[in-house]
Each structure stands twice: as structure tokens, then as C-alpha cells.
Amino acid sequence: MTIKEAARIIREGGVVAFPTETVYGLGANALDAEAVKKVYELKGRPATSPLIVHVDSIEMAQQVVSEWPSLASRLAERWWPGPLSFVLPKQPSVPDIVTAGLPTVGVRMPNHPLGLELIREAGVPIAAPSANKFTGLSPTTAEHVRAAFGDAVPVLDGGPCQVGIESTVISIADGGLLLLRPGMIHFPDLERVAATTGAAHPAPGMHHRHYSPRTPLLVVSGPAELPDDSGAYVWHTQSADCERVYQLPLDPDQYAARLYATLHDLDGAGLPWIALEDLPATAKWDAIRDRISRAKA
Numbered sequence: 001m002t003i004k005e006a007a008r009i010i011r012e013g014g015v016v017a018f019p020t021e022t023v024y025g026l027g028a029n030a031l032d033a034e035a036v037k038k039v040y041e042l043k044g045r046p047a048t049s050p051l052i053v054h055v056d057s058i059e060m061a062q063q064v065v066s067e068w069p070s071l072a073s074r075l076a077e078r079w080w081p082g083p084l085s086f087v088l089p090k091q092p093s094v095p096d097i098v099t100a101g102l103p104t105v106g107v108r109m110p111n112h113p114l115g116l117e118l119i120r121e122a123g124v125p126i127a128a129p130s131a132n133k134f135t136g137l138s139p140t141t142a143e144h145v146r147a148a149f150g151d152a153v154p155v156l157d158g159g160p161c162q163v164g165i166e167s168t169v170i171s172i173a174d175g176g177l178l179l180l181r182p183g184m185i186h187f188p189d190l191e192r193v194a195a196t197t198g199a200a201h202p203a204p205g206m207h208h209r210h211y212s213p214r215t216p217l218l219v220v221s222g223p224a225e226l227p228d229d230s231g232a233y234v235w236h237t238q239s240a241d242c243e244r245v246y247q248l249p250l251d252p253d254q255y256a257a258r259l260y261a262t263l264h265d266l267d268g269a270g271l272p273w274i275a276l277e278d279l280p281a282t283a284k285w286d287a288i289r290d291r292i293s294r295a296k297a
């Protein structure tokens, strides 16, 4: 499928899967409630889980939010396009279905040439969750999307995603920041730019079980904790004798970029378990530990 064809489908109220640097998105015109409804139906996503609206520019972001604080400008200047979503008060033109009825909307400018080109060509903001069935593993290749949806969803193939896990989500209010979901843009770096931090309030749409493979997932401190040798062991410091072993790099950016593809592969092998060697308890690994703890819940 070409970008022009994908953009036409979006403009006509259809759904397409498209690449971003985080994961593949299942996109629809964010200003068309009927189109967005199809996204929820295809995914089996509960209506209580808001979508992120993808834009090609700060100008387009300002069309979906009703407030654009100077802090948003400072953060966007440094990190957009990139894996950072802002939650801000929404414009009335954004349908309730996009925000799960919340008065706020999540917005981000993705850092992928095809994704950006698609939004530009469609000329409308694109609401998109990850292109997988609800609670399933997020897709980091076009093949992952096809495996989940078959012919039901056309896919714009942009190769493997470079970041590999979902964006950092922050709410910006009263000049302060609140982390709603960790990601590969680390909160302390955002706080340094903000210099102030808001008080905590609960984050909607954070389902505990999420990002899950079908195979039971364990986290172990090392080979000694493996139940037996019949499963798959994903390690970074110490290998083991197992049916399948898989080494991931001990670098958070590289680890994130390969995590879901590794889990997709191992999930397809029909093994009794997948065990991950646990990760350093440092801030740079927070987003990855968040996804793993939800995948095993």
C-alpha cells in the first residue's frame, strides 16, 4: 500500500496500520467518531481506554488541544518528533470516543518518516493505539500486524520500529509535569526541563494486564530460578541450558527496540514458559520493567 492510498482510506473514514518509531499504530481520523469506533472494535479495546492522537506538527497539535502551555513548547522543541505524548485539555472538536470521555487528550508527533508523511498527506490528526488485539503484545513489524489482523487491516510497511516500546506519557498542568506512563524518554530528563513537578493524580486508561504474550511469562534473577529446561530464557548477563535461549543487549535502548519482537518470536514457539532475566533497578530501565511487569500480570 502506498502513502497516498493509506491517506485516502483515513480521509474516507477507514482504518490503516502505520509505522511509528515506538510501535505500529492502528490509525483513524481523530476527528471522525465513526472511524475511531472501528479502531476500538477491531482491537477489542474497552471504551475506557483513551487513544493517543498523532500529529505532524505543533500547529496540528494546537488544533486538538485547548491549551498549549509554554512548557509544552519547550518539551516539544527538544523531543518532537519523538516518543513523548502530552496529555492536555482537549478541543470540543475531538470526539469523546477518542478520549474515553475525558476532558483531556493525549497527543504526540511520531518520529517516523512514513508515519509523518501519512498524517501530512491525510491532512487530519490520526488517533491510534498500538496495532494489536487488546492486551496482546504490541507490534514492532508489519508482519506482527498482519499476524494479528490478517486482511482486515491494510498495513503501511515501514520496517522494524526503532524505539520498540510505547511512548512516555506525561500530563502537563499548572506548569508541572506528571508521569502517566514511563517510556524511553526518561522522566528525570523531562523534569530537568520543567524544573517543577506537579502533584500526583491517578492516570486513567492504565490497564494492569497489557502487552502480554500468550505464553506464561516469568521474571527470574538468574538460571538457578528456571522451573526446568523446557522453556525459553531471555538473558543479558548469564545464559542457561533451555529449549530456547535468547540474548538481549544490556543497553536499555537496544533492549527496548528488540523486546517485543523477541517475545513475538518466542510466543510462536508454543513453549510452556518464557523467562526473562530481571533488569537493573535504575531509571533508564523503568519503562522496560513497567512493560514486563504488565506482560506477566
Ligand code: AMP
Pocket: 049, 050, 051, 052, 087, 099, 102, 104, 105, 106, 128, 129, 130, 166, 167, 169, 180, 181, 203, 204, 205, 206, 207
Ligand atoms: P496506547 O495504549 O499505546 O495507545 O496508549 C494510550 C495510553 O495513553 C493510555 O493507556 C493512557 O495511559 C495514555 N493516555 C491517552 N490519552 C490520555 C488522557 N486523555 N488522559 C490520560 N492518559 C491518556
Ligand code: MG
Pocket: 129, 130, 138
Ligand atoms: Mg497498546
